[in-house]
Amino acid sequence: MESGVNAKITPERSLTLLSSKEVNRLKDKSEGGLYGLFRRCSLAVLNCGNESDDSKAILAAHAQFDIKVVQQPRGIKLEVSNAPVSAFVDDVMIKGIKEHLFAVLRDIVYANTVLKKSTNFNLERSEDITDFIFHILRNAEILIPGRTPDIVVCWGGHSISRFEYDYTKEVGHQLGLRDLNVCTGCGPGAMKGPMKGAAIAHAKQRIISGRYIGITEPGIIAAESPNPIVNELTIMPDIEKRLEAFVRVGHGIIVFPGGAGTAEEILYILGVLLHPANKDMPFPLIFTGSKRNESYFQMIDEFIAKTLGDAARQRYxxxxxxxxxxAEEIKAGIEEVRKYRRYHSDAYYFNWLLHIDPIFQKPFKPTHNNMRNLQLHRNQEDYLLASNLRCAFSGIVAGNVKAEGILAVEQNGPFEIRGEQEIIAPLEELLNAFVRENRMKLPGEKYVPSYRIVD
Known part of the structure; x- marks a missing residue:
């Protein structure tokens, strides 16, 4: 590995001023401090383009990396030591990476020192969680009033083949030609492809204000470092708030092939839409891939039919x-969203009317005990089953790519997943297919399952 780069960086767009208390919390290496969180997320941003989805291995490979906030009378600077060489050109940090680095600083400071300390937010209450998310997105300038609905959320795997990537890029191109903007999880693969296609189309249409929004969270950012096309990055505190941010900011969703993380996202949006309160709400949801992916979506459709039933299948x-x-279908669907929001006097930039049950908002901690006790049975509402299935996939993602989950599996063995046979059997069938098709890890990496199915 090349030796790292030492540099001092001055902010240009985000957060030029910090209080002494905020600086001290960013330096604090204790459990209550923010240093560890800030360092992990900063390293992920600086490691852009270096392909690895093992968060634990990335942190180990850059054990000497350090970052400090330097407070000066005229503002702040960041001082990095042993930073990845790929983040620099001629010893000067790439501008986009620099913007992402200060976006990390902005969101961590705001979420952990402003919002969480405020008496206005009780994060045990559903409406306060939504308000909390709104404030983070507003502070990051993701929410722009006065624009008609035009944001398409694109979900899909980071570990995909070249032909799958090319297809995501072509879909993004068709979206961009129709003046639509793209929001993804900000990483490589099916997150980068639509942005790249849209960027080329925007250039053709002479659109200079194209939006390529990346929404991530600390647990996944190292495995899915922000790709260089992202020009609006925000870091939510956890996966549940990230998912809620997607569905409240976006006006429609396109799903490309992926693995456990994509299955988690599908189950989240279907669970939300299956709630009776959202029965009449328009929300365009399209699953798409190339001809070679037809069997993949047949498999996803069969899994949904066997577990959640036909009501779920009607939503996509x-x-x-x-x-x-x-692109034509999603644009038509977004027009229905615009009419619905206008009729109900809801904001175009944030979907306040969408009901999200607290079960989808409560952070799920993927411990062995929590994974073992998931309620995977028929005797519950469909949206509750979708939530439990979502948590199962969330735990598998943690065991695959998140540092904390990888360590838990190394120390205590694979997560155990158990439940009724009519739910567990199609779940196991889908997971086995993901393994066969190399959708659990990046190509070339041997996959050792982070889970085991227990009868």
């Missing part, structure tokens, strides 16, 4: 190998 369309039609 599957479109195979037709990028133009995908």
């Amino acid at each position: 369309k599957i479109i195979i190998d037709e990028p133009r039609r995908v």
